[in-house]
Amino acid sequence: MLPFPILTFCLMIMWMLLNGFTLGHLILGSLVGFVAGWALASLRPEKPRLKKWYLLPKLAAIVIVDIIRSNFSVARLIVMGQKRPDSSGFILLPVQTENPFALAVLAVILTSTPGSAWLEYDSRNKTVLLHVLDLIDRDEWVAMIKNRYEVLLLEIFE
Incomplete structure (x- = not known):
């Protein structure tokens, strides 16, 4: 569900630091963190397979x-x-x-x-x-x- 939980948490905190500590900004910051985490997960390359x-x-x-x-x-x-x-x-x-x-x-x-x-x-x-x-x-x-x-x-x- 959360591919990058630390990133999600940091984005939520950054959102609240920039906009204020209210319940609405907490929900909106969490939403921004979730969406950013999912977007970054789709950009993650596959792991290289080393044969030798x-x-x-x-x-x-x-x-x-x-x-x-x-x-x-x-x-x-x-x-x-x-x-x-x-x-x-x-x-x-x-x-x-x-x-x-x-x-x-x-x-x-x-x-x-x-x-x-x-x-x-x-x-x-x-x-x-x-x-x-x-x-x-x-x-x-x-x-x-x-x-x-x-x-x-x-x-x-x-």
């Missing part, structure tokens, strides 16, 4: 190492200030998974790694548009993402 949860530490270790290495690479590019041809660009990355949790984790990984940013996911074509700061070989980037991250995410979530 024991691979999460391996994925986390790979991501942490990649983030550290990428930080050093981007810092070197910025600090050295080398005159180099503009090598940033966009990659259209085909993905196998349709699992929203796996896609969300992949988006966090790619965006938190300096030098790359997840821009768009096309669910019809199952492709991701990425921006890469130091793009030299598109095929190497695609292979690296698919072999390092997507393979593990497929094992973990599907």
